[in-house]
Amino acid sequence: MIELSEELLLRMYYKMNLARSFEEKVEELFKQHTVDEIAYLSRGEEATGVIAGLALQKGDLVSMTHRSHSQAIGFGLDVNLMMAELLGKSTGYCRGKGGPLHLADLENGNLGANGIVGGGFTLACGAALTQKHKKTGKVVLCFAGDGATNEGSFHEALNLASVWKLPLVFLIENNLYGMSTPIAKHMHIENISDRSTSYDMPGITIDGTDFLEVYDVMTKSLRYARAGRGPVLVEAKTYRYCGHSSDDVQLYRSKEELQEWQKKDPILKLKNYLQENRVFTGKQMETIVDEAKSAIEQAVEFAMESPVPDITAVLEDIYA
């Protein structure tokens, strides 16, 4: 296992709480009709989105899914600008023209969330080709869900990345449902990482609720890809506490199943670890959680006070 510094553990705990608070707030705003767009929440999946982002090095790139909030916060996106984008404000990452499905920060290597399931696989290949071509030493992290691995683009991308030995790590957040369809009804294998065999790349299945395992495996996978040895497929088994989107009544799963997974909550796991190993005092941990909550309150304030886009923006940026 890779050693975790106190500073890193602090960042993990802060950012996982930041992601959780962000989404709790988004849900609240949605219920108040402040957020109009359908939001795709990832509560319960913080250990994959946040921790994988923390395993990256400066300059590494990331391609996100439609369920991108934890991924974005892990990568280092600013919650003020994220919240402003969700509220459709001109101060948002995409100046109010993208919304939750298209959060992106190109300048810093965030290639964006994607409204097309499986849309990011091949873009990530291209971004990795650029790194290889320019010999930057940077790696691309491509997030996707379990359902996306049934898209043709997944198989085309894995094959191409393998043949070209691209510096690319695919992280599949397997939350056991493709929208409402349970995984057993959409693929006939137990582990998605088995699909790596066809493309002769390492494939690993991990517990996606465990920050230690995610950080360890992601760090090693990124190192492997950075060394020019080719891509890696990581599957993290996890669970989303919310429905697919904000209008999902969740007829397809039981409350008991949800409660079972909530016992394995990723933030709770980290909290227990921090307590058992006496990394922080209870008071320190409370402060971290409060700071995360207050950062989100500030983000909402920032977003609420921000102006809506000027109507002239409608005709801007169609072409470069």
Place this chain on the structure above:
Amino acid sequence: METNEIKKMSYRDAIRLGLTEEMREDEEVIFLGEDIGLYGGAYNVSAGMIDEFGEARVIDTPISEAALVGTAVGAAMTGLRPVCELMNIDFITLGMDALVNQAAKMRYMFGGQAQVPLVLRLPAGTGFGAGAQHSQSLEAWFCHVPGLKVVTPSTPAQAKGLIKAAIRDNNPVCFIEHKALYQAEGPVPLDPDYLVEIGKTVIERPGKDVTIVTYGTLLAKAMEAAAFLAEEGIEVEIINPVTLYPMEIEPIVESVIKTGRLIVAHEAPKTGGVGGEIVARIAESEAFDYLNAPILRLGGLDVPIPYSRELEASVVPQRNEFVHGVYRLLNRE
């Protein structure tokens, strides 16, 4: 190297020359496609290029069009300037998501953050008995997607100048090359700074009696028809949009104001074709008041392209249809 030299060469060689010049000029231009390396491309457009630029820049891909186009888009948004060859335009169906949902919209939906300098080379059209899945003219599809640019050269000179301009453009450009023109020869400027500006409609032949708007193989057919009609004293004005989207419509409006008669022609099926859009925009413009005859569309029949050469030729407009069309508009039939 400045030069005023003009050399006669084929449309195919002109595309290769333009692409080669840009790759020499800019290290960030890479070329991706199926069998474009040693094989030289299905239509021999890239013959020999791998010898000059090597496998790192002339890159053979698996037969995976979704990955081919998507990889090119991802490379373009992170600092390279990829040129992609689709073996036939028909195969873009397999790569359409990356083009339409990603490349075209990225700059807009990311609030101006992204730049996608990408060229898709798309060999199109009939004339080879290649059947329904290798002969289509799909340009209208792309003209319905804001964010894309759609260009099509009809002569070797345009082919060279336009591929260069497309590569230098910072947007996704669909570069539609007509397969039946690959062998066509014509004068091509050797000046490496010779460009054909994207977004400029060209008057190919001035005239005063009837306006014909067309492109691709039909341009040569229209020119032949115009030469024939000139013998009878009929002066046809021929306009080639070159950039099909976003199209510069003003020269067409002005021409129709002058002639009062308009024929719009393309190989693509008439229904939903680019011609319909041109006609609609003329109908909306002041040129409408100057029309002396109904507008005529010459388009491909609304059928899949058949295999037999006789059948194939019957589904796309031919020279005589231009002649008869002009007569009809002039009430001489």
